[in-house]
Amino acid sequence: MSVTAPERAHSATIEGVAAKIELAILDHRLAPGTKLTEDELASIYGIGRTIVRAALQSLTHKGLVETQRNRGAFVAKPSIREAREVFEARALLEPRTAQSAAERARPSDVRLLHRHIKQEHAALDAGNTGRAVYLSGEFHVAIARIADQTTIEHFIYQLIARSSLIIALYWRRRDALCESHAHHALVDAIANGDGARAEELMTSHLVDLRSCLDLSDSPAAPKTLREALA
Amino acid sequence: MSVTAPERAHSATIEGVAAKIELAILDHRLAPGTKLTEDELASIYGIGRTIVRAALQSLTHKGLVETQRNRGAFVAKPSIREAREVFEARALLEPRTAQSAAERARPSDVRLLHRHIKQEHAALDAGNTGRAVYLSGEFHVAIARIADQTTIEHFIYQLIARSSLIIALYWRRRDALCESHAHHALVDAIANGDGARAEELMTSHLVDLRSCLDLSDSPAAPKTLREALA
DNA sequence: CGAACAAGGATTGTGCACAATCTACAAAAC
DNA sequence: GTTTTGTAGATTGTGCACAATCCTTGTTCG
Numbered sequence A, B: 001m002s003v004t005a006p007e008r009a010h011s012a013t014i015e016g017v018a019a020k021i022e023l024a025i026l027d028h029r030l031a032p033g034t035k036l037t038e039d040e041l042a043s044i045y046g047i048g049r050t051i052v053r054a055a056l057q058s059l060t061h062k063g064l065v066e067t068q069r070n071r072g073a074f075v076a077k078p079s080i081r082e083a084r085e086v087f088e089a090r091a092l093l094e095p096r097t098a099q100s101a102a103e104r105a106r107p108s109d110v111r112l113l114h115r116h117i118k119q120e121h122a123a124l125d126a127g128n129t130g131r132a133v134y135l136s137g138e139f140h141v142a143i144a145r146i147a148d149q150t151t152i153e154h155f156i157y158q159l160i161a162r163s164s165l166i167i168a169l170y171w172r173r174r175d176a177l178c179e180s181h182a183h184h185a186l187v188d189a190i191a192n193g194d195g196a197r198a199e200e201l202m203t204s205h206l207v208d209l210r211s212c213l214d215l216s217d218s219p220a221a222p223k224t225l226r227e228a229l230a
Numbered sequence C: 001c002g003a004a005c006a007a008g009g010a011t012t013g014t015g016c017a018c019a020a021t022c023t024a025c026a027a028a029a030c
Numbered sequence D: 001g002t003t004t005t006g007t008a009g010a011t012t013g014t015g016c017a018c019a020a021t022c023c024t025t026g027t028t029c030g
Helices: A014-026 A038-045 A049-062 A080-104 A107-125 A129-146 A150-170 A180-191 A195-211 A220-229 B014-026 B038-045 B049-061 B080-104 B107-125 B129-146 B150-170 B180-191 B195-211 B220-229
Strands: A065-068 A072-075 B065-068 B072-075
Touching: A014 A038, A014 A049, A014 A129, A014 A150, A038 A049, A049 A065, A049 A072, A049 B049, A080 A129, A080 A150, A080 A180, A080 A195, A080 B080, A080 B150, A107 A129, A107 A180, A129 A150, A129 A180, A150 B080, A150 B150, A180 A195, B014 B038, B014 B049, B014 B129, B014 B150, B038 B049, B049 B065, B049 B072, B080 B129, B080 B150, B080 B180, B080 B195, B107 B129, B107 B180, B129 B150, B129 B180, B180 B195
Parallel strands: none
Antiparallel strands: A065 A072, B065 B072
C-alpha cells in the first residue's frame, strides 16, 4: 500500500472520472474558465492521461467543458447569448414535461420530490449554496424522470447543467432565493395531479429564475475586444 | 504515392472521421446494428485506432452509436419506446421553433430553404431514398438555424439524426412520401412571415410523419425474453 | 524605450505495444 | 446426447513515448 495513494482503485473508469469532475463543476467548486490540465487530473486520480482525455471529451459533448485545439480543456463559460438560449429551450421543454409528470405521478414519486426539497433546504441552511444550486437542478431532472421521457430528460439534464454554470456567472446577489417557494408549489400541483397548474407554475418559475440573472451585454465588451484581434 | 492508399491525408482529424461515419449512417449506408470494428475503420481511413476511438465516442454521445463495454461499437438501434420519445420531443421543440423562424426569416433564408427542397426532389427522382431522408432532415435543421437558436438547433439535429435511424427501422413501405408537400407549405408560411401558420403546419407535419411509422410492440417480445434471463 | 524575434519549457496530439476481456469452437465428462 | 470446461483467436482497454503545437520569457535591434 502506498502512503499517499491519490484516490486509487475502482474509480479508474471513464464514467467514474467524468462524474467526479462533473460533480465538482455542478457544485461550483470549479469556476467557469478554470483550466483542466490533463497531467494534473491524471496525477490527482492516479491514472493515465488516456482516461482523463476520454472523460474530458465526454464532458465536452455534454457542454460542461470547452476544448480548444492544442490549447486544452477549460470549464465552460457560457456567453450571455447562450444563457438566453438555454432558458429559451427550458421554456419550451419543461412546462409540458411538468404537465406530463403531474398526470403520471405516483405517491412514491411525490415522496421522492419531497425528499429532494428537504435536502435542498438542508444544504441551504448549511450555507453551501453551490450544493443547493446542484440539488435545485436535480429537482427539475427528477420531474422529467417522473414524466417517463428519457430523451427529454437527457436534454433537460444538459440544460440544467449549463444553467448551473450560468448561475455561477450571472447571478444577482440580491433577493437570495426565488426558488424554494416555487418548488413547493410545484410539488403540490403534481401531488394533486393538476397538470394544467403544474405547467403554469413551471412557466412562471422559469421566468422568475431568469429574472434573477443579469443578462445585460456589459461583460461582452472585453470579450469582443480580445476576439477582434485574434 | 502508394497504390491503394486508403483515403490518406487531410481527413485525419477526429471531427473529419466522425463526420464521414455520421454521413454514412444518415444516408442509410450503414444499417442499424452494424458492428463498427476499430481496426477495420482505422485501416479504411489509414489512421490509428486512437482517432477512430475518439470519433466513435463522439458519435456515441450524439446517440448515433451504442457502445458496450469490451464488446465494441454498433450503429444505434432505437427501440420502439425511444422512437416514441423522439417524436414526443420533436413535437415540443419544432413547432415553436418554426414559428420563430417565420418571424425572423430573411429573403436569403427563404431562398436557402427552396434550394433544400430542390435537392431533396433531385435525390428522390434519382431513386436515392437514403439521401432523400437525410436532406429531408437537414431541412428541419435549417429551420432551427433560421430561428437563430443554436442550443435548440443542436437538440433538433440530434433528434433528426435519430429519426433517420428510426425511419430506417420502422418505416411503412406504403404511401411513399407524405413529406414533400408539407415542406412546400412550410416554406410558404415562413416566406409570408406567418408564424402561427408555420407552427400549425409543423405540428401536423410531425403527426403525419409519425403516422407513417409502424410503432406497434411486436418486435419487443423476443427482446424481453433475452433481457428476462440477464 | 518599444517591438519584433528567437529559444526554451510546457502541454496537447497521435501511434503503438501490451494487458484484460470476450466469443467461438472443440473436447471431455456426465 | 447434453452440458460443462478449456483453449485459441480476436477485439477492446490502457499506459507510454515521441512528435507537433503553443505560450512564455529573454534578447536584440530599430
